[in-house]
Amino acid sequence: MKNEFHRDTWIEVDLDAIQYNISQLSNQLNRDTLIMAVVKANAYGHGYLEVAEAALEGGAEWLAVAFLDEALFLRKHGFTAPILVLGATRPEDAGLAAANHIRLTVFSIDWIRSARAFLDTHILNIHLKTDTGMGRLGFTDPEEVAEAERLASDSSNLEVEGVYTHFATADELDRTYADQQHERFLKVLDVFQQKPPMIHASNSAGAFLRDNSAFNAVRFGISMYGLVPSGDIRSEMPAPLKPALSLYTKMVQVKKLPKGEKVSYGATYTAQQDEWIATLPIGYADGWIRQMQGFEVLAGEYRAEIVGRVCMDQCMIRLPFEMKEGTVVTLVGETSEDCILLDDIAAHNGTIHYESACLLTARVPRVYRQNGGISKVFNHLN
Ligand SMILES: Cc1ncc(COP(=O)(O)O)c(C=O)c1O
Structure with missing residues (x-):
């Protein structure tokens, strides 16, 4: 059926944030300066059509x-x-x-x-x-x-x-x-x-x-996507921005690995003690690249490290304690107490957030939020 997805990994794009960021720029510009919304590269990974529509509605x-x-x-x-x-x-x-x-x-x-x-x-x-x-x-x-x-x-x-x-x-x-x-x-x-x-x-x-x-x-x-162009000018920016993109997944398996057991291809990670390991259904084919190994994501509200090699469709994290299968993991975005920015991912990978956003592939379904609710779900595979 159209607009459904059957996978516990998804991107959320906040279209209100896109419009907020346009209005923030608009306030800085002369009245007669028009804004071209740059929506190349699938709107920097956010989705051509939905961003273009929101941008034009929002003043571009x-x-x-x-x-x-x-x-x-x-x-x-x-x-x-x-x-x-x-x-x-x-x-x-x-x-x-x-x-x-x-x-x-x-x-x-x-x-x-x-x-x-x-x-x-x-x-x-x-x-x-x-x-x-x-x-x-x-x-x-x-x-x-x-x-x-x-x-x-x-x-x-x-x-x-x-x-x-x-x-x-x-x-x-x-x-x-x-x-x-x-x-x-x-x-x-x-x-x-x-x-x-x-x-x-x-x-x-x-x-x-x-x-x-x-x-x-x-x-x-x-x-427009809510990202400061570079760390250098963060403190110079005249107006706050709201990041539009979040990326979530859910723990599909949680298990206790006894001390000495290995994780993922190459068996490069060894549990140092009995450890709780969760498998996440996201991998490098989604743009969650192999360099993400070692990065900390938010398992519920807790920081959890990606351990072992990132696979094509899955990766594993080490939990601080046993958590329920189905627990939401924030890979990019805010929880009530913490936050991961695309900038953090870029810093981990030695690149820039432009690249980290563009890397997120079409296979990841996009959920669009506007006016406090879900306005659209887009699954490229439908
Ligand atoms: C010619 C040109 N103009 C504008 C932009 C938008 O730049 P930014 O994303 O830094 O706003 C780009 C992005 O690469 C570009 O190539």
Whole structure:
């Protein structure tokens, strides 16, 4: 049956938190600065459709994704809001994007020349991406930006709707490099005969911490999900955020392992005394990767360490005392006395919370909460 799941592991996404985080940003911005909700990568693991809907209801006006397929997926599911593709799109797909009113990022003259052959009567809105120091996608030469503007104005079906750049260090305390990028970007803006209607530069960190008055849009990703972009700027953030994602499981077996018994593949863990071990139905195929070994989760209200190797679908924790099978274990989220953040998982794995969120795979069902109740359950396997 649709929307059911039959497994004791699930993600909860608090859509009210998403809307709260948007309103927190909105309070910091000029009235005329619009918010693009960045929902690429399955909305950072939270779920494309549900987050896109909540974000648009909560005050975001645009959506941004990485690839054309993601934008087409949103269109297929009825989203009519403007969508910008931030990554590269093949010139052959320009017509498809235009027909679906999807905005594309453009960063080369050759692309414009090739794409023209694939456009029909639909107008393709493009955003020229300038590389001011990220060393990733973007025009590096302002003269090329001017040339792109000329080429587009000579084409009846190409419209330069936007120009943008991306900061490499907006989430660091030292603002020198981001300030240099900012300056470079302002110089690029000078080459336009006519400034495009949309000018944007900031991601979450830039949106909260930088002066955005020269721009009229921000691209809001990680902090929309309630996460501070980096530990460095935690104390600088002007407004509190609410993390939207929690991850829970339940103990499916609890048993006493006598001293000297082993746990999991490789038999690398040995019980030091008689120990209570619980098996949890989550493993690396869910994004709960093997490096999670040694991490402490919340068994009820008690910290419990993951012992032995994490398997594809299961892992084991050592309990402080016998607990009932079925006891809820919080892997990410708050209990009444404690809390585990995606940041804690990222720190344990030597990575960043962006990656930890994106790693959570489609196999884990998502439960959406809004207005104090469950608004939707999504099981990818239905
Ligand atoms: C071009 C671009 N803009 C905006 C964002 C959103 O950044 P953040 O999640 O830090 O807000 C990203 C994310 O990777 C991006 O690649």
